[in-house]
Amino acid sequence: MKFVDEYRNSKEAMQLADVIHRQTTRPWTLMEICGGQTHSIAKYSLQDLLPEKISLLHGPGCPVCVTPVTLIDKAVYIAALPNVIFCSFGDMLRVPGSKEDLFTVKSKGGDIRVVYSPMDVHKIAQDNPEKEVVFFAIGFETTAPANAMAIYQAKLEDIKNISFLISQVIVPPAIRSILESPDNRVQGFLAAGHVCTIMGYQEYEPISEKYQIPIVVTGFEPLDILQGIYLCIKQLEEGRAEVENQYSRSVRKEGNLPAQKNIQEVFQIVPRQWRGIGEIAQSGLGLREAYSRFDAEKKFPCEVDGQERFAECISGLVLQGIKKPHDCEAFGKSCTPESPLGATMVSTEGACAAYYRYQSVQS
Amino acid sequence: MCLAIPGRVTTISGNDPLMKTGLVNFGGILKEVNLVYVPEVKVDDYVIVHVGFAISILDEKEAQKVFDTLNELENYEDPLQ
Numbered sequence: 537m538k539f540v541d542e543y544r545n546s547k548e549a550m551q552l553a554d555v556i557h558r559q560t561t562r563p564w565t566l567m568e569i570c571g572g573q574t575h576s577i578a579k580y581s582l583q584d585l586l587p588e589k590i591s592l593l594h595g596p597g598c599p600v601c602v603t604p605v606t607l608i609d610k611a612v613y614i615a616a617l618p619n620v621i622f623c624s625f626g627d628m629l630r631v632p633g634s635k636e637d638l639f640t641v642k643s644k645g646g647d648i649r650v651v652y653s654p655m656d657v658h659k660i661a662q663d664n665p666e667k668e669v670v671f672f673a674i675g676f677e678t679t680a681p682a683n684a685m686a687i688y689q690a691k692l693e694d695i696k697n698i699s700f701l702i703s704q705v706i707v708p709p710a711i712r713s714i715l716e717s718p719d720n721r722v723q724g725f726l727a728a729g730h731v732c733t734i735m736g737y738q739e740y741e742p743i744s745e746k747y748q749i750p751i752v753v754t755g756f757e758p759l760d761i762l763q764g765i766y767l768c769i770k771q772l773e774e775g776r777a778e779v780e781n782q783y784s785r786s787v788r789k790e791g792n793l794p795a796q797k798n799i800q801e802v803f804q805i806v807p808r809q810w811r812g813i814g815e816i817a818q819s820g821l822g823l824r825e826a827y828s829r830f831d832a833e834k835k836f837p838c839e840v841d842g843q844e845r846f847a848e849c850i851s852g853l854v855l856q857g858i859k860k861p862h863d864c865e866a867f868g869k870s871c872t873p874e875s876p877l878g879a880t881m882v883s884t885e886g887a888c889a890a891y892y893r894y895q896s897v898q899s
Numbered sequence: 900m901c902l903a904i905p906g907r908v909t910t911i912s913g914n915d916p917l918m919k920t921g922l923v924n925f926g927g928i929l930k931e932v933n934l935v936y937v938p939e940v941k942v943d944d945y946v947i948v949h950v951g952f953a954i955s956i957l958d959e960k961e962a963q964k965v966f967d968t969l970n971e972l973e974n975y976e977d978p979l980q
């Protein structure tokens with residue numbers, strides 16, 4: 537496939553790895569923000585190509601992983617209501633809530649449907665006028681324009697039987713929170729290429745300047761990631777701290793303006809809870825007043841437990857780059873993708889699932 | 900979740916700017932994709948698609964840069980060896 541295969545060429549990957557080896561004189565710790573990048577790093581064993589002096593920490597950029605238990609519990613409650621068709625991206629079904637997951641609700645007869653796009657929900661609502669259709673609108677900035685369009689058009693077409701359980705988070709406040717933590721070890725970031733495709737990277741410039749840290753907007757294929765690492769290490773070795781754009785075939789500095797406009801139309805910035813991390817100020821998106829009638833939390837009010845079920849799960853620390861999946865006692869023993877204890881073992885982009893799936897190739 | 904893949908736009912339909920869609924070819928598999936967020940898209944452009952929406956038009960010149968940098972690095976580093 538064009539724009540995919542050429543970025544997986546192993547000869548060029550080796551060349552890049554070689555240059556990285558030659559330029560690295562000191563130990564450096566980098567973090568890739570996005571779970572998609574974590575997945576590629578594990579899948580292609582990229583860490584094995586790098587000098588031992590470079591450690592990669594895996595960041596919080598997995599929306600499935602950071603959706604708080606409270607919202608999973610609300611989803612479970614709403615999905616079990618008799619008159620509801622609950623729609624979600626497939627990854628969310630096995631994420632543990634405080635008592636149950638959505639998959640259990642489905643196996644007990646709940647009408648839960650996996651959709652590919654938020655727009656699919658409109659058709660389900662139109663085909664089932666006697667039912668309430670609820671969509672679990674999760675995601676980072678990458679998914680926000682799609683969710684925003686589904687909500688915007690629901691209002692435009694005045695669809696009455698549709699609502700959205702929103703779990704939208706944004707990256708820059710999470711980066712700040714990692715950098716503010718006394719446990720922080722990150723010296724350079726690979727920023728998430730698709731998040732920046734939407735938002736651009738101007739927001740990252742004050743962060744890079746304030747914390748004197750290189751931030752390289754990076755794509756998802758092996759060559760992209762290696763080049764992102766190369767640029768980041770080059771800055772560190774030269775004592776620079778700037779924002780650079782490795783993924784320029786998709787990312788423009790100002791981002792995708794029509795998409796940003798629609799996000800602005802539907803959403804406003806709100807505080808959000810991140811699973812395993814806690815509340816991060818101004819780190820999420822919530823519906824604006826004009827769209828509040830599409831808010832599933834208001835339409836189906838409920839009290840939920842919201843407590844973590846498995847005390848042994850350290851996924852919060854994994855998501856902040858403080859621990860690695862191997863450091864968890866439960867990893868691969870009581871916790872596997874078939875019976876996950878934490879969300880990072882559910883999503884293919886969660887660090888625990890990526891390590892588990894490709895552990896045969898991990899050193 | 901933020902998985903987004905490139906494909907080639909083969910047809911564009913819909914006069915309503917809010918409903919602009921097209922068929923995108925992903926290595927032989929055709930899918931209908933919402934094109935509202937890439938208003939300037941043309942047939943044969945490559946777009947990055949996420950959950951049914953095209954989120955950017957790939958810049959062919961920029962796409963080549965990864966390889967140009969590699970060539971430069973090779974040429975630059977070689978004499979040092």
Ligand code: SF4
Pocket residue numbers: 848849850851854861864865866867868871872876877878879880881888
């Ligand atoms: S291996 Fe399982 S229990 Fe351990 S941190 Fe990962 S998700 Fe949690």
